[in-house]
Amino acid sequence: MGASEDLIEAFVADLRQLRRAVGQPSFRDLETHARKAGSHLPASTASDAVRGRRLPKPGVVIAFVSACRHYAEKNGIPVPERARETYSWQDAWAKALAGLDEGEKVRKPPARETPSSDPRSGPSERRNRWWIPERQRCSYLLIGSSTAGSRHAPLYGVPRDCERMSAAVRAAAPWMSLTMLLDPTNQEAHDEIRRAMAAPWELLVVHVVGHGYLNESARLSLIMKDSQEDNLLQTSVDLQGLLSQAERRSQERAVILIVDTSFAGAAIPSTPPTLSNWFVLAATEAHGLAYEWAGEDGEGSFTGVLAHLLNNGIAASPYPLVTMMDLARESSEAILLRDSSGRQKVTWSGTTSIEALALACNHAK
Structure with missing residues (x-):
């Protein structure tokens, strides 16, 4: 054997x-x-x-x-x-x-369809989908959890990555209303999510970083510092339920969920919500693990890669703005370069209407 x-x-x-x-x-x-x-x-x-x-x-x-x-x-x-x-x-x-x-890993589920349009296609091919939300009605909620109860070692890179991502969003999308929570309690995280969902944002981005586990119902959850391991269902943030919460508030808003945890792809709903515009960008597949990479440029985790892309821009894009598909494809390529073993694979899905969302300025150098 x-x-x-x-x-x-x-x-x-x-x-x-x-x-x-x-x-x-x-x-x-x-x-x-x-x-x-x-x-x-x-x-x-x-x-x-x-x-x-x-x-x-x-x-x-x-x-x-x-x-x-x-x-x-x-x-x-x-x-x-x-x-x-x-x-x-x-x-x-x-x-x-x-x-x-490599050949004996757990069998992966069939790949979900991802938006098919190429973000590098000419303006005429994307003219019907290129759009910019009203900039004063855009919000970015960043939640980082570096601790997960007494039984797990802290994720020391989470505060660094969240600070870098926060700075990158402020520089590349200064119109965003940015809220960052580091190591909140379960109640504090839920309160902030409810406030964000209740506000009349035209675009809401929820970005979570930390330990991802499946709760008792096999739903993906973000573990907080006061989560109870024998009651994850009630004491952690249900990431699969975030789009459902947004759906109940308003079907017209645009919602982006960025998940930097293990099993992150499980946050992509198997039954698409009725939201007009939604997008999930996940650090790894539904049955995959997320890792931190100590790159020479200090990018670290998937969140660090996203921050690097926002800070340095995407040279291959001819546009003055960065779209969600730009970030999805470029972050996927960046992770593959760092993880030659193929353990971590970025995945994403969403409505075609949000493919060309003008999320931030392209700082290509």
Whole structure:
């Protein structure tokens, strides 16, 4: 057995052990109790997860653990410590993924369609979609969380990257109303998001940086310093729900969500919202991990790359302004240059109407 098989076997062996610890429920029982716990876990998927053929997807792991916990609770079986939260399982999954050989990584979901227009095409090809929101009604909310409770090491690059991004936005888009929150509590972050959503902005950009985990419902969440690992659903920022919140406020506004966390691509909705203009730019795919890169120019993480692009401009673009597609494509190329192993892949999606959003000045040198 090779090193990759060993990594997968060690991980799924822990899942099998957890199942035994709660009384060896059948896979059909796990399907039933996953549903009662608010998750989705077909019996066949639960069976595949513990066979060791491949690393199960993180959403499957969370549903499996939740089902075991619910089964134990309903049958009077003491709940094992490792069934009480999913933090440690996601950490173990990330370590296993990072150690796999390139050809044996977790299978990626089908790539989502991305806007097809080329941001370098001529003005005549984009004239119907080139637009600039009313500049006095544009807001940028930047939330950075460098701490994630007592069990996780601080992300020391988050404050630096947020400061750099803040300065870059002020220089490239001085018309933006910029709010930056560093290490807020869960309540403080939610209060600021609600205020931003309630205001009559024509364009709202929400940019989050920090630890990304999947909560008990397998939804992507930003972990705050006071998040509770056994209750992520109520004590973290639900990133998948941000577009839904904006949708309820106004369907006419433009909303951009920039996510710099692991599993960031999970913030892209599987069912597009009814918002007229929306765009999600994610540091990595739905089942991918985000890393920090110590480049010579100090760009660091995905947020650092975006700040660098805003500061230095995009030379290949013939336009005086930077669009969302410029940032999406250029940041993707920049990450690929830093990560030759292909572990981190930028992804994005949104409405075609926002492809050519004039977000900031192009400071190409």
